[in-house]
Amino acid sequence: MELRVRDGRAVLAGEDPSGDHQGEREVDPHSLPLGADLAEALHEWAKVADAVVRTETPADGVASALVTRRGKQLAGRIAAVMNTPVRYTDPVSGELVSVEAPEAHEAVEAADEPSPVRTLVEEEPEPTPWGTGLTVTVITAAIVTVTVVSLSLGLGETSLWLALVANVLVVGGLAPSVWLGRNVPVWRWVAYGVVTGVLVAWFALVLTLL
Known part of the structure; x- marks a missing residue:
């Protein structure tokens, strides 16, 4: 199973042994037993990732690093739910990495991480003048x-x-x-x-x- 970004939407790709034509198939996270929260988090992350790529943000920039980090965390959550390794294609660098299913406590920490939308939008509070x-x-x-x-x-x-x-x-x-x-x-x-x-x-x- 592989996590990708396709036109601002998160998709999960995998081999489809059913039907007359065997091959790879991309599906919406909502069609898998991942839970509504995780599926929405994936699409939210994909929108931010697509915006970062479209603005040609440097791959070593803060926004790109946050997108990459969040993507790996979400891939880890998918791996934990599906109990299988998940390959993750970084939408910024194009790098393909394999994420193993994390331990239970690691999965909880990943779930508690802030959304990339909030991370990129929220600013540190300014000091009182x-x-x-x-x-x-x-x-x-x-x-x-x-x-x-x-x-x-x-x-x-x-x-x-x-x-x-x-x-x-x-x-x-x-x-x-x-x-x-x-x-x-x-x-x-x-x-x-x-x-x-x-x-x-x-x-x-x-x-x-x-």
Whole structure:
């Protein structure tokens, strides 16, 4: 049995002794008792492998190495399920290798390996830009503090109730944006600044009333 990639699909080739014409036959993994998860993993890997080959990625590149490694792991899982050696044709280099059926614990480790799609798409998380982020937070807090204090003091000269209502309206208008932006990588710093600015402004207004 041999694992190959054919037009972005995984196929398993083997001798077909049935019928009038004996010879090699390629079948879809779903037609074999491999399990739906393994069959889907094979086709997922084949799509990535086909994309890597079409983009002419160097054979010694990271993407090519991941495709090769994942292909060998999947070939090992097939060998374990079918209890027979599986030949594996590397879609990037064209190298043909034979993969023996792994031991039980090795098969479990191979099954736990991440999909090549996730491996190639996912990126390492970027470090938190504390310097830039806190700078944005401080500037935003200063602007909000000055704005709220100035508005409140100006309206307070006319009516304290009017100043109170204005504060409620300002905070109510900012609350939805702050709530939505608290988990967004860039806007969270602005959200932190808005919250800080409002709290500092209210603290300053309380001091002016004492």
